[in-house]
Amino acid sequence: xxxxxxxxxxxxxxxxxxxxxxxxxxxxxxxxxxxxxxxxxxxxxxxxxxxxxxxxxxxxxxxxxxxxxxxxxxxxxxxxx
Numbered sequence: 001x002x003x004x005x006x007x008x009x010x011x012x013x014x015x016x017x018x019x020x021x022x023x024x025x026x027x028x029x030x031x032x033x034x035x036x037x038x039x040x041x042x043x044x045x046x047x048x049x050x051x052x053x054x055x056x057x058x059x060x061x062x063x064x065x066x067x068x069x070x071x072x073x074x075x076x077x078x079x080x081x
Contacts, residue, residue, distance in 0.1 A: 021055060022055060033045060042055045
C-alpha cells in the first residue's frame with residue numbers, strides 16, 4: 001500500500017523510465033523484447049521487428065528514495081510507519 005501521492009509519483013516515474021529504456025523497442029514501440037548480456041554489454045532485441053540495440057547496464061539510477069523503509073509500505077499492520 002502506498003500512502004502518499006508523492007511516493008506514488010516517484011515510483012511511477014522510475015517505472016516509466018525503466019520501461020522506456022529496458023522494455024520498449026525504440027524502432028516499433030513494441031514491449032515484446034528480450035534483454036541479454038554478451039560479455040560486459042547488454043543488448044535488447046525486439047521479437048516483433050527484429051531490431052537490436054545496446055543498452056546501459058542497469059544501475060542505481062532506478063531506485064526510489066523514500067522517507068521510510070520499503071517494507072513499511074507493504075507490511076503495515078497499523079496506520080503508523
